[in-house]
Amino acid sequence: MEFKIKANDESARLGRLLTPHGEVETPVFMPVGTAASVKGVAQDILDDLGVQILLGNTYHLYLRPGIERVRKLGGLHGFMSWNHAILTDSGGFQVFSLNELRKVTEEGVTFRSHLDGSSHFFSAESATEAQIGLGADIIMAFDECTEYPAEPQRVRESMELTLRWAERSKKRFEEHKHDVPWAEVSESGPLDFADRFASESIRSARDDKGLGVGPGELRPSVRTQALFGIVQGGTDPRLRRESAERTIEIGFSGYAIGGLSVGEPRALTREIVESTLEHLPADRPRYLMGVGSPEEIVEYAHLGVDMMDCVLPTRAARHGLLFTSEGKISIKQARYADDAGPLDPICACRVCSRYSRAYLRHLYAANEVLAQVLNTIHNLSFYLDTMRRVRHSIELGRKARSLSEVWSLPEQ
Amino acid sequence: MEFKIKANDESARLGRLLTPHGEVETPVFMPVGTAASVKGVAQDILDDLGVQILLGNTYHLYLRPGIERVRKLGGLHGFMSWNHAILTDSGGFQVFSLNELRKVTEEGVTFRSHLDGSSHFFSAESATEAQIGLGADIIMAFDECTEYPAEPQRVRESMELTLRWAERSKKRFEEHKHDVPWAEVSESGPLDFADRFASESIRSARDDKGLGVGPGELRPSVRTQALFGIVQGGTDPRLRRESAERTIEIGFSGYAIGGLSVGEPRALTREIVESTLEHLPADRPRYLMGVGSPEEIVEYAHLGVDMMDCVLPTRAARHGLLFTSEGKISIKQARYADDAGPLDPICACRVCSRYSRAYLRHLYAANEVLAQVLNTIHNLSFYLDTMRRVRHSIELGRKARSLSEVWSLPEQ
Numbered sequence: 001m002e003f004k005i006k007a008n009d010e011s012a013r014l015g016r017l018l019t020p021h022g023e024v025e026t027p028v029f030m031p032v033g034t035a036a037s038v039k040g041v042a043q044d045i046l047d048d049l050g051v052q053i054l055l056g057n058t059y060h061l062y063l064r065p066g067i068e069r070v071r072k073l074g075g076l077h078g079f080m081s082w083n084h085a086i087l088t089d090s091g092g093f094q095v096f097s098l099n100e101l102r103k104v105t106e107e108g109v110t111f112r113s114h115l116d117g118s119s120h121f122f123s124a125e126s127a128t129e130a131q132i133g134l135g136a137d138i139i140m141a142f143d144e145c146t147e148y149p150a151e152p153q154r155v156r157e158s159m160e161l162t163l164r165w166a167e168r169s170k171k172r173f174e175e176h177k178h179d180v181p182w183a184e185v186s187e188s189g190p191l192d193f194a195d196r197f198a199s200e201s202i203r204s205a206r207d208d209k210g211l212g213v214g215p216g217e218l219r220p221s222v223r224t225q226a227l228f229g230i231v232q233g234g235t236d237p238r239l240r241r242e243s244a245e246r247t248i249e250i251g252f253s254g255y256a257i258g259g260l261s262v263g264e265p266r267a268l269t270r271e272i273v274e275s276t277l278e279h280l281p282a283d284r285p286r287y288l289m290g291v292g293s294p295e296e297i298v299e300y301a302h303l304g305v306d307m308m309d310c311v312l313p314t315r316a317a318r319h320g321l322l323f324t325s326e327g328k329i330s331i332k333q334a335r336y337a338d339d340a341g342p343l344d345p346i347c348a349c350r351v352c353s354r355y356s357r358a359y360l361r362h363l364y365a366a367n368e369v370l371a372q373v374l375n376t377i378h379n380l381s382f383y384l385d386t387m388r389r390v391r392h393s394i395e396l397g398r399k400a401r402s403l404s405e406v407w408s409l410p411e412q
Numbered sequence: 413m414e415f416k417i418k419a420n421d422e423s424a425r426l427g428r429l430l431t432p433h434g435e436v437e438t439p440v441f442m443p444v445g446t447a448a449s450v451k452g453v454a455q456d457i458l459d460d461l462g463v464q465i466l467l468g469n470t471y472h473l474y475l476r477p478g479i480e481r482v483r484k485l486g487g488l489h490g491f492m493s494w495n496h497a498i499l500t501d502s503g504g505f506q507v508f509s510l511n512e513l514r515k516v517t518e519e520g521v522t523f524r525s526h527l528d529g530s531s532h533f534f535s536a537e538s539a540t541e542a543q544i545g546l547g548a549d550i551i552m553a554f555d556e557c558t559e560y561p562a563e564p565q566r567v568r569e570s571m572e573l574t575l576r577w578a579e580r581s582k583k584r585f586e587e588h589k590h591d592v593p594w595a596e597v598s599e600s601g602p603l604d605f606a607d608r609f610a611s612e613s614i615r616s617a618r619d620d621k622g623l624g625v626g627p628g629e630l631r632p633s634v635r636t637q638a639l640f641g642i643v644q645g646g647t648d649p650r651l652r653r654e655s656a657e658r659t660i661e662i663g664f665s666g667y668a669i670g671g672l673s674v675g676e677p678r679a680l681t682r683e684i685v686e687s688t689l690e691h692l693p694a695d696r697p698r699y700l701m702g703v704g705s706p707e708e709i710v711e712y713a714h715l716g717v718d719m720m721d722c723v724l725p726t727r728a729a730r731h732g733l734l735f736t737s738e739g740k741i742s743i744k745q746a747r748y749a750d751d752a753g754p755l756d757p758i759c760a761c762r763v764c765s766r767y768s769r770a771y772l773r774h775l776y777a778a779n780e781v782l783a784q785v786l787n788t789i790h791n792l793s794f795y796l797d798t799m800r801r802v803r804h805s806i807e808l809g810r811k812a813r814s815l816s817e818v819w820s821l822p823e824q
Contacts, residue, residue: 036774040781044762065749065774073752073770081766337477340485350456354493358485362448362477369452369784 001138001226001253003285009394011277011304017053017285019085019137020182020223021077024052026285027301027394029387030087030309031380035060036070036080039314040373041380043082048350049377049384053085053137055309058130059094063113063120067133075135075181087309088136090127090169090230093258093290096145104144106161124168128227132173135181136225140256141169143230148264155234159243162232166250173227180225226253228287234259235268237275244279254285254307261290270299277304294323294386295403301390302401313383317375320364323382325407329357331375336361346407349381413550413638413665415697421806423689423716429465429697431497431549432594432635433489436464438697439713439806441799442499442721443792447472448482448492451726452785453792455494460762461789461796465497465549467721470542471506475525475532479545487547487593499721500548502539502581502642505670505702508557516556518573536580540639544585547593548637552668553581555642560676567646571655574644578662585639592637638665640699646671647680649687656691666697666719673702682711689716706735706798707815713802714813725795729787732776735794737819741769743787748773758819761793 002018015026031038031046034057038046046054056076061067065079073079076086092109095102099111108123122130124142131139142165146158177183229252233239247255257276260269273288280286287307288300297308313323320332324344329336331343339357351360351374363371386406393400393409400406414430427438443450443458446469450458458466468488473479477491485491488498504521507514511523520535534542536554543551554577558570589595641664645651659667669688672681685700692698699719700712709720725735732744736756741748743755751769763772763786775783798818805812805821812818 035778035780036771037778037780037782040785042762042782042785043766064778065770069750069770072750073768079768079771079774081768081771338481338484350454354455356485356491356493358477358481359448359491359493362491366447366449366476368447368449369781370449370454372781373452373454373785 003254003283005283007395007397009397010302010399012302012390012394013282013304013306014391014394015285015306017085017306019053019226021083021085021137022052024085025391026306027297027387027390028053028307029297029383030055030307031383032057032309032311032314033080034311035064036076038376038380039318040369040376043080045350045377046082046380047084049381050388051084051380051384053087053307054082056086056088056134056136057091057094058088058127058134059091059098061088061134062091062130063115067130071133071135071181075133077135077182085138086136087138087307088131088134088140089289090131090140090142091122092127092140092143092230093145095122096147104161106164108142109144124165125172128169128172129176129179132176132179132225133181138226138228138254139173141166141227141229141252143232143258145262146232146234146259148235148259148262150234152236155236155239159232159234159239162230163243163246163250166229166247166252170227170229170250170252173225177224177227183224228252228254228256228285230256230258230289231276231280232259233276235264235272237272240272240276241279244276248279248281252284254287255280256287256289257305258289260288261292266296270303273300273305274303294383297383298386298390298403298406299401301387301394313379314376317379318372320371320375322360322375323379325382331357331360331371332364333361337365343378344382347378347382347385349378349385351375351378351381415666415695417695419807419809421809421811422714424714424802424806425694425716425718426803426806427697427718429497429718431465431638433495433497433549434464436497437803438718439709439799439802440465440719441709441795442467442719443795444469444721444723444726445492446723447476448488450788450792451730452781452788455492457762457789458494458792459496461793462800463496463792463796465499465719466494468498468500468546468548469503469506470500470539470546471503471510473500473546474503474534474542475527479542483545483547483593487545489547490593497550498546498548499550499719500543500546500552501701502543502552502554503534504539504552504555504642505557507534508559516573518576520554521556536577537584540581540584541588541591544588544591544637545593550638550640550666551585553578553639553641553664555644555670557674558644558646558671560647560671560674562646564648567648567651571644571646571651574642575655575658575662578641578659578664582639582641582662582664585637589636589639595636640664640666640668640697642668642670642701643688643692644671645688647676647684649684652684652688653691656688660691660693664696666699667692668699668701669717670701672700673704678708682715685712685717686715706795709795710798710802710815710818711813713799713806714811725791726788729791730784732783732787734772734787735791737794743769743772743783744776745773749777755790756794759790759794759797761790761797763787763790763793 007014017024102111127142143162229247233243285306288305336357419426429436514523539554555574641659645655697718700717748769754764
């Protein structure tokens with residue numbers, strides 16, 4: 001993986017991440033496609049929205065449809081027919097958030113499936129192998145997400161465990177990184193999943209239109225996945241610093257800040273992010289996991305975060321909560337029932353260009369599936385436009401620190 | 413409304429329906445958009461699929477969001493931002509199918525809302541006014557859908573009632589047809605809902621991109637809605653003939669065959685359709701309501717039906733039942749879990765071009781909303797392609813009588 005910084009604006013950085021499946025302009029917001037789908041939104045619409053990188057959840061994909069199945073179908077890219085970059089998490093966070101009965105040992109975590117209660121085990125090695133099988137462009141070291149609040153001793157022990165798992169993750173990654181589903185193809189030229197996985201007869205019937213969209217020529221420098229390490233350490237700035245320094249010592253292609261947005265006050269999140277960022281190398285991408293609101297993604301980009309992900313835009317959409325340049329709108333409210341205006345007057349997305357608030361309110365009130373589809377498209381569009389404006393602002397050196405500043409800049 | 417027949421192939425007719433909102437090539441299958449939405453599919457995708465006419469349900473729209481609300485927002489076209497033709501039913505069928513406690517009198521039907529149990533009343537006059545308020549291009553006379561089976565005396569009385577309601581519907585339509593939401597605009601030039609309903613400030617902020625898509629110039633001949641009559645008469649060919657003749661005597665722009673597909677055997681449906689068609693005028697469109705499977709729509713088009721609608725493609729899609737050129741597929745089956753091939757090898761829709769059966773099976777099994785979205789798009793595409801092939805076959809005089817014959821013709 002290559003990472004180039006093109007411009008700086010105070011702490012903020014405008015960068016370009018080169019992955020085996022294309023470029024990603026940073027700072028970037030990554031939509032969450034938990035089970036190989038951004039809920040309700042087809043991949044061609046994500047293309048149109050300009051999504052350059054998606055996040056998939058290893059925990060969910062491991063349980064259903066299963067790693068081996070996805071691997072045989074061309075990895076996550078081939079399976080879901082997504083031609084741009086993908087990042088998978090290690091499963092550590094879901095084991096933490098979806099399993100009250102998990103059991104953590106030095107070796108790994110035993111947990112129960114939220115689907116059927118069956119018992120499973122993740123170790124640094126198996127979580128890394130699972131992510132190699134899924135074949136995302138960026139994968140994460142296996143970590144323990146420390147709960148909040150926690151005693152100092154507990155936070156230190158958890159951080160130490162994450163560091164040992166980080167070493168084991170890296171070791172297993174180095175041994176197996178060439179097992180990625182697209183590695184053998186990438187040696188011999190452009191990827192084409194259809195060539196590998198669809199039968200001859202099907203392809204000829206389809207008149208050369210293969211299933212799965214293959215990326216173009218791979219660059220020699222980006223022919224394998226990149227492994228990121230995760231900084232833990234709870235809400236103690238000294239432990240965070242130690243975790244950062246020792247994770248950097250192990251050596252990764254990028255560094256994530258994990259274990260935040262787990263219930264602690266927002267001001268504390270910001271304080272920990274800011275102090276941790278100081279200890280991360282400037283020439284590697286910095287990924288803040290599970291953050292945040294539109295205001296927060298602008299703020300953290302300004303602090304120097306390059307990558308973020310959050311379920312908020314997609315989950316809020318399903319509950320009728322819509323983000324606009326004029327603030328949040330709860331579209332279920334009766335006040336919008338006769339409102340002929342667009343959701344957001346200055347948004348150019350396909351929802352705001354075509355439908356009225358009255359129609360969106362009706363769809364939500366009538367429990368129409370299209371409500372979820374359109375609401376999600378708009379919220380993602382708003383997040384992506386916000387980050388596009390943040391990048392433009394960095395390029396121009398405008399020092400935009402807040403959402404309202406970003407949205408009052410003249411358009412690109 | 414204008415209707416022109418361009419070619420005949422035995423009983424089948426290739427025609428063109430000119431409506432205030434564009435042309436409709438017949439025979440046509442009309443997707444059902446019950447509550448101003450084809451469940452899960454955005455209007456721009458319906459555009460791409462080549463949908464020229466949609467069906468809306470007056471009963472549902474009357475209950476939610478309400479007729480007056482839709483009228484003020486530009487009628488159904490403006491409300492849902494749909495620029496092509498729309499047909500609304502009279503509400504008679506839903507009152508019949510969704511209300512076990514309905515009470516029918518000479519004056520009309522008292523029924524309870526399936527949403528909240530509240531009591532409502534539809535008469536020939538109020539159902540006609542509701543449809544004028546919704547502003548569909550084609551609206552239907554209010555009828556009683558006779559149940560099956562029914563005693564001969566009951567079928568006759570029900571048919572007589574429908575005939576009296578047909579006269580009353582026509583009278584009210586003639587008195588009020590200029591009250592259609594777009595009538596006043598159509599007198600003075602092209603329709604533009606944005607001009608009427610979006611505020612100046614919103615429009616200027618949106619840089620001339622108005623909400624709601626206005627149709628082009630209206631033709632003088634098609635500046636009002638068209639009212640269709642409905643033939644009833646149960647499964648008695650003599651009563652059907654009498655109903656047809658007396659409905660024609662009242663005089664409508666087109667004629668529908670109602671009261672079928674309500675539980676009678678399929679062979680009987682076909683027999684009644686065939687015998688009824690003989691008594692309908694050749695120069696007016698013939699609409700068979702609530703039919704049918706892919707096999708049936710081909711068969712009925714061959715018999716001389718011009719218009720059909722059915723919830724089958726959209727409802728079946730939600731249950732994972734997919735129609736293909738090779739037959740029906742239940743995508744939930746485990747046999748598709750590792751199937752890298754496309755759903756239908758010779759279908760060119762955006763689903764078959766991009767996704768594998770394995771992915772579609774996964775989406776369904778994981779209860780992902782995208783399953784419903786993609787399945788519905790494919791099924792609609794299959795229905796619309798089938799009718800496109802039927803029209804092509806009529807044009808070439810190929811006498812294709814069955815679905816398999818239609819799909820083995822060389823492509824257009």
